[in-house]
Amino acid sequence: MDWTILSFLTADALQNGTIYALLALSLVLVFAVTRVILVPLGEFLVYAPLTYVWFLPPEVSGLNLQGQIPGTAWLAAAMLLWWAILDRKNLRRAGLLALGALGVLGLAWWGAQGVPLWLGWLLAVLVVLPIGPASYRLFFEPAKNASVLTYLIIAVGLHFAFMGLGLVFFGPEQFRLPAILGGQTTIGLVPVNNQAFLVYGFALLAMVGLFLFFTRSIYGKALRACAVNRYGARLLGISPSQAGYVSFGIATLIACVSGMLLAPLISPAYFQGFLLGLKGFVAGILGGLISYPLAVVGALLVGVMESWASFQASAYKDAIVFALLLPILFWRSLQSHELGEED
Amino acid sequence: MKRALIGLLALGLGLGLAQQAPLKIGVVVSATGPAASLGIPERNTLVLLEEQVNRRGGVAGRPVQFIILDDASDTTQAVRATRRLIQEDQVLAIIGTTTTPASLGMIDPVAEAGVPKISLAANLEIVFPVDEKRRWVFKTPQTEQQMSQPIVRDMAASGVKTAAYIGFNDAYGEGWARAFEAAAREAGIQVVASERFARTDTSVAGQVLRILARNPDAVLIGGSGTAPVLPQRTLRERGYRGLIYQTHGVANPDFLRVGGDVVIGTRLPAGPVLVFDQLPPDFPNRQVATSYVQQYEARFGIGSYSTFGGHAYDAWAILRPALERALRREQPTNLAAFRRVLRDELEATRNVVGTHGIFNMSPTDHLGLRFNEAAVMVEVVKTPAGKLDWKLLRTFR
Numbered sequence: 001m002d003w004t005i006l007s008f009l010t011a012d013a014l015q016n017g018t019i020y021a022l023l024a025l026s027l028v029l030v031f032a033v034t035r036v037i038l039v040p041l042g043e044f045l046v047y048a049p050l051t052y053v054w055f056l057p058p059e060v061s062g063l064n065l066q067g068q069i070p071g072t073a074w075l076a077a078a079m080l081l082w083w084a085i086l087d088r089k090n091l092r093r094a095g096l097l098a099l100g101a102l103g104v105l106g107l108a109w110w111g112a113q114g115v116p117l118w119l120g121w122l123l124a125v126l127v128v129l130p131i132g133p134a135s136y137r138l139f140f141e142p143a144k145n146a147s148v149l150t151y152l153i154i155a156v157g158l159h160f161a162f163m164g165l166g167l168v169f170f171g172p173e174q175f176r177l178p179a180i181l182g183g184q185t186t187i188g189l190v191p192v193n194n195q196a197f198l199v200y201g202f203a204l205l206a207m208v209g210l211f212l213f214f215t216r217s218i219y220g221k222a223l224r225a226c227a228v229n230r231y232g233a234r235l236l237g238i239s240p241s242q243a244g245y246v247s248f249g250i251a252t253l254i255a256c257v258s259g260m261l262l263a264p265l266i267s268p269a270y271f272q273g274f275l276l277g278l279k280g281f282v283a284g285i286l287g288g289l290i291s292y293p294l295a296v297v298g299a300l301l302v303g304v305m306e307s308w309a310s311f312q313a314s315a316y317k318d319a320i321v322f323a324l325l326l327p328i329l330f331w332r333s334l335q336s337h338e339l340g341e342e343d
Numbered sequence: 344m345k346r347a348l349i350g351l352l353a354l355g356l357g358l359g360l361a362q363q364a365p366l367k368i369g370v371v372v373s374a375t376g377p378a379a380s381l382g383i384p385e386r387n388t389l390v391l392l393e394e395q396v397n398r399r400g401g402v403a404g405r406p407v408q409f410i411i412l413d414d415a416s417d418t419t420q421a422v423r424a425t426r427r428l429i430q431e432d433q434v435l436a437i438i439g440t441t442t443t444p445a446s447l448g449m450i451d452p453v454a455e456a457g458v459p460k461i462s463l464a465a466n467l468e469i470v471f472p473v474d475e476k477r478r479w480v481f482k483t484p485q486t487e488q489q490m491s492q493p494i495v496r497d498m499a500a501s502g503v504k505t506a507a508y509i510g511f512n513d514a515y516g517e518g519w520a521r522a523f524e525a526a527a528r529e530a531g532i533q534v535v536a537s538e539r540f541a542r543t544d545t546s547v548a549g550q551v552l553r554i555l556a557r558n559p560d561a562v563l564i565g566g567s568g569t570a571p572v573l574p575q576r577t578l579r580e581r582g583y584r585g586l587i588y589q590t591h592g593v594a595n596p597d598f599l600r601v602g603g604d605v606v607i608g609t610r611l612p613a614g615p616v617l618v619f620d621q622l623p624p625d626f627p628n629r630q631v632a633t634s635y636v637q638q639y640e641a642r643f644g645i646g647s648y649s650t651f652g653g654h655a656y657d658a659w660a661i662l663r664p665a666l667e668r669a670l671r672r673e674q675p676t677n678l679a680a681f682r683r684v685l686r687d688e689l690e691a692t693r694n695v696v697g698t699h700g701i702f703n704m705s706p707t708d709h710l711g712l713r714f715n716e717a718a719v720m721v722e723v724v725k726t727p728a729g730k731l732d733w734k735l736l737r738t739f740r
Contacts, residue, residue, distance in 0.1 A: 005556060009549060012549065015546070171379070174569040176601045184580065191580065266546070266573070267569065271543055307546070310550050314512075314540060
């Protein structure tokens with residue numbers, strides 16, 4: 001292995017690692033605040049670009065959809081409506097949620113009529129975004145104070161449901177999306193897709209944004225309080241459900257935007273989210289699902305391991321990456337006494 | 344619902360036909376899941392055939408009923424569906440399924456019950472060697488070994504001395520790796536790298552680098568569906584200028600849609616039905632292929648056909664005459680004996696022209712195709728209208 005190959009592999013590791021890092025950050029955020037391991041995060045990541053495909057003009061997507069509204073919009077609207085029914089006692093909120101459901105359908109209809117690319121891009125994120133917080137309200141909040149294991153089982157169930165729905169909505173095949181920045185730039189020896197720079201830029205933005213959010217804003221501080229001690233936070237008047245919505249919302253937003261930026265590089269399909277999410281999870285585990293910086297380091301490590309393994313022994317790539325989990329779990333189990341089981 | 348419809352249809356066919364019990368044929372296809380882009384045209388083709396056969400008076404005056412089950416591209420579900428078809432529906436024969444692993448899984452249940460089965464999957468191991476169990480199993484799609492021949496011949500004709508392989512890390516990719524490496528060795532082409540990737544992978548940079556480091560004259564990508572676009576795109580992005588070959592697993596319109604300009608110039612072996620309108624006039628299966636595509640497109644839309652539906656068409660093309668012959672020898676009410684006779688008659692298939700070739704079965708060959716008629720070399724080109732399309736490169740007759 002010479003320097004050229006090493007630098008190529010590093011560039012690849014960086015690109016994959018960045019996506020895992022973004023997912024790991026979202027997973028850590030959600031876990032810290034709500035004790036939910038958000039397995040379906042990978043599905044949200046592919047939902048956004050797949051929805052975008054429905055908003056593309058036929059000559060770009062190569063499909064003839066005739067103004068069909070994507071299934072994700074119906075899903076988001078149905079979930080918001082259900083949420084409105086659950087919260088019917090609070091008339092104002094229920095009304096807003098019902099309006100939101102209509103709004104999502106309206107946006108999707110608008111997008112499907114044919115809009116400029118940038119607008120379709122935004123609309124796709126907006127249409128998919130409500131699915132995250134609504135999942136928390138519909139599936140996790142009713143199981144208040146359940147154990148981490150119960151939440152995990154719910155999350156795995158949701159993952160299967162969302163993946164199956166993804167197949168129903170978008171079909172079995174992949175799609176090609178237009179890149180925002182086409183072409184390549186050569187750094188040293190390595191040609192890097194310009195689109196990848198957007199991914200890096202967004203990752204930096206997300207990290208700095210999260211840092212400022214948690215240290216400067218009152219919402220962020222409330223989330224941190226929730227993460228540190230839920231009872232204490234409640235005594236101080238912080239609503240755990242609201243913290244849940246906000247954390248699910250942020251995680252979904254990060255996943256959606258990462259998916260939108262990554263999609264032109266990978267040709268997304270409904271089945272691709274899970275493995276990305278799983279590798280993000282492996283990265284998050286490195287930080288014990290508590291530490292943000294460690295999660296990012298873990299993500300880059302997973303990326304490096306993956307590209308090294310794909311070069312050296314491509315048939316065993318995933319086996320090697322997931323085998324990484326074992327020593328880490330072992331090491332962490334020696335380190336920590338209680339694993340998130342607080343009550 | 345489906346059965347109710349079929350019942351109505353049978354009623355509409357008039358009393359004589361409706362009063363006879365239908366000939367039940369079980370079908371298992373992957374209409375959902377990762378192999379759906381193969382399974383859906385297969386299912387559509389069989390739905391089309393069922394209507395057509397019954398409209399024209401059935402087989403030997405009896406209506407035919409296809410009981411179509413979906414295995415969701417999953418081996419366990421395929422086996423369960425097979426058992427259901429055999430035990431509950433008491434079918435005479437089974438067509439299916441789409442994928443190799445599931446087709447292999449179905450061998451045991453059909454062999455135990457003694458039901459002839461025609462698989463729609465590629466791998467040679469489904470029918471070879473013909474042993475106590477595989478006696479009952481036939482198949483219609485070309486094997487990797489047969490499809491490797493055109494690739495290797497085309498490589499040799501293009502002056503390729505060294506080649507690399509990158510394929511799925513599953514039965515499909517492994518089967519191709521073995522078949523291609525053997526065929527290449529025979530033709531004096533050196534295989535300098537053999538890499539694997541997963542259908543779900545989002546990056547294959549490592550594997551591609553390893554291939555580039557060996558600088559082969561040509562690369563063969565062994566995958567199916569749209570996932571093989573990724574290695575091809577990565578190769579081109581990393582500046583690879585040699586020939587890129589794909590397998591017939593990508594001979595579907597989705598591959599062109601997802602691939603875009605990156606896949607222009609790709610060469611692949613395919614069943615002749617893919618380029619039915621470009622075949623030389625004396626090509627033996629040109630007529631069958633053309634009529635199949637016209638019927639399919641009339642029902643499911645222009646440009647909707649793919650080669651996979653042709654395998655289902657061919658399965659019926661060999662099953663139908665075998666059924667007719669078996670009906671002369673045995674009553675279907677005598678189920679076990681009829682299934683045995685039907686198996687013998689399938690094995691006695693001679694000179695059946697299908698969409699993909701000419702079938703000549705024998706006790707040692709349950710596929711019966713020769714690559715000379717069953718494979719052509721095709722290239723992806725951009726038409727003057729700016730659309731991507733398949734262009735016939737060479738035939739091997």
